[in-house]
Amino acid sequence: MTQTLLPTGLMFRSVAEDRLRGAHDLFLTALHAKPASDELWDVMRDAYVADRTFGAFDGERQVGTATSFPASLTVPGGAILPAAGVTYVGVRSDYRRRGALTGMMRAQLEDMAARGDAFSMLHASEPVIYGRFGYGVGTVTRDIRVRSKRARLRAEVPVTGTVRLLDGDEVLPALRAAYPALLPTRTGLMGRSDEWWVLSYTRRLKTDHLLVAAHYSPSGDIDGWVAYKPAEPESRDIRARGNLYVLDFQAADQHVANALWGYLVGIDLIDEVVAYVRPMDDPIEAMLEDAYAVRDESEAELWLRIVDVPAALAARTYGIAEPVVIEVVDPLLPGNSGRYRVSPQGMERTTGAPALTMDVEVLAMIYLGAWRSTVLADIGRITVADPAALPAADRLFAVGRPAWNGSLF
Numbered sequence: 148m149t150q151t152l153l154p155t156g157l158m159f160r161s162v163a164e165d166r167l168r169g170a171h172d173l174f175l176t177a178l179h180a181k182p183a184s185d186e187l188w189d190v191m192r193d194a195y196v197a198d199r200t201f202g203a204f205d206g207e208r209q210v211g212t213a214t215s216f217p218a219s220l221t222v223p224g225g226a227i228l229p230a231a232g233v234t235y236v237g238v239r240s241d242y243r244r245r246g247a248l249t250g251m252m253r254a255q256l257e258d259m260a261a262r263g264d265a266f267s268m269l270h271a272s273e274p275v276i277y278g279r280f281g282y283g284v285g286t287v288t289r290d291i292r293v294r295s296k297r298a299r300l301r302a303e304v305p306v307t308g309t310v311r312l313l314d315g316d317e318v319l320p321a322l323r324a325a326y327p328a329l330l331p332t333r334t335g336l337m338g339r340s341d342e343w344w345v346l347s348y349t350r351r352l353k354t355d356h357l358l359v360a361a362h363y364s365p366s367g368d369i370d371g372w373v374a375y376k377p378a379e380p381e382s383r384d385i386r387a388r389g390n391l392y393v394l395d396f397q398a399a400d401q402h403v404a405n406a407l408w409g410y411l412v413g414i415d416l417i418d419e420v421v422a423y424v425r426p427m428d429d430p431i432e433a434m435l436e437d438a439y440a441v442r443d444e445s446e447a448e449l450w451l452r453i454v455d456v457p458a459a460l461a462a463r464t465y466g467i468a469e470p471v472v473i474e475v476v477d478p479l480l481p482g483n484s485g486r487y488r489v490s491p492q493g494m495e496r497t498t499g500a501p502a503l504t505m506d507v508e509v510l511a512m513i514y515l516g517a518w519r520s521t522v523l524a525d526i527g528r529i530t531v532a533d534p535a536a537l538p539a540a541d542r543l544f545a546v547g548r549p550a551w552n553g554s555l556f
């Protein structure tokens with residue numbers, strides 16, 4: 148059990164099993180939501196791993212909470228590394244800005260490093276919070292709104308297989324069985340653990356009117372799906388239902404995505420289909436006869452923290468370019484600080500002079516290809532000793548299709 152005392156007097160340690168419900172209510176209250184009902188807690192307790200849940204304590208009173216679940220991350224080249232998904236982070240409003248989050252983040256990162264998690268990942272409520280703990284924007288995504296009545300797929304868009312709505316009790320077994328095959332298909336995808344399925348699906352199946360339409364390949368396997376909910380399921384006015392919100396849209400390839408988009412925009416009585424966190428290269432505008440039926444907004448998706456820099460740099464593949472020596476600075480996990488020579492052959496630690504120096508947060512921004520080193524140097528995020536290293540680093544860290552996480556949590 149980790150136990151740390153900060154000058155504020157707060158203590159940081161893992162949260163005992165019988166205090167997890169209090170921790171969850173603390174999080175909900177920090178987000179201005181009401182505590183969980185008994186029925187909901189019966190579901191949510193399985194989203195928590197007790198020894199991955201850290202609290203900030205003032206004496207016996209818990210004043211902050213942060214948890215994580217086991218996951219994995221697909222890195223450029225297709226290797227899959229152990230990772231943690233951080234969620235349910237909150238501090239009581241009467242204890243804010245006294246270092247509660249700082250202490251929990253430290254304890255959590257040290258714990259992840261000890262467990263062998265190569266990465267930590269999260270979705271941030273505000274962009275100013277996590278950079279100081281070494282998290283950088285690792286993937287960018289876009290929310291896509293399609294005006295259904297104006298949206299028709301162009302005739303040449305290939306659509307194969309069939310789409311079928313799953314019955315409620317089919318959903319979890321079917322999707323859990325089908326998801327792992329998707330993991331190698333794109334950089335940035337995340338392994339979904341039992342806890343993730345509870346917090347993202349079991350909970351929503353209980354609280355929302357969640358519908359899942361699965362795509363079946365011609366050979367009868369599920370190779371994609373959309374999970375969505377109507378905006379106003381309680382309304383008695385059919386015209387008030389308006390929008391459909393798509394929370395999970397997975398497809399083994401573009402032909403599967405074509406069929407699922409065709410299904411979504413064809414649903415009756417809907418004004419707009421709002422598909423959250425789509426990959427940046429979703430070609431929906433070019434698929435429709437009326438490209439202006441689409442509006443979108445791009446934003447940060449995954450905040451990535453490289454917990455084990457040597458493992459992360461060794462696991463990914465690199466583009467063709469001259470080798471570059473990068474100095475990484477990581478005050479919170481100092482074992483990561485050091486110099487790394489990156490080349491098309493891989494990575495090795497070195498004592499050679501660095502061409503580029505960057506914080507571990509900035510390494511997370513280039514690691515999955517979301518940002519280019521040249522741009523980050525231009526805005527002062529990378530210190531440059533050898534300007535020729537910048538285009539080389541751009542080529543080394545480039546990825547083909549844009550990285551995408553695609554799992555809400």
Ligand SMILES: CC(=O)SCCNC(=O)CCNC(=O)[C@H](O)C(C)(C)COP(=O)(O)OP(=O)(O)OC[C@H]1O[C@@H](n2cnc3c(N)ncnc32)[C@H](O)[C@@H]1OP(=O)(O)O
Nearest residue numbers: 177234235236237238243244245246247248249269271272
């Ligand atoms: C992955 C997720 O779950 S995202 C959800 C995060 N939770 C929420 O947004 C719920 C509402 N907010 C909160 O509960 C809290 O305000 C938290 C968790 C965001 C921050 O907790 P605190 O204990 O106040 O943070 P702490 O005191 O450790 O702050 C550390 C530093 O970050 C800064 N900081 C922390 N949160 C914020 C913020 N929201 N906006 C601006 N600065 C912030 C602090 O000013 C401080 O800076 P300093 O070191 O220069 O003084």
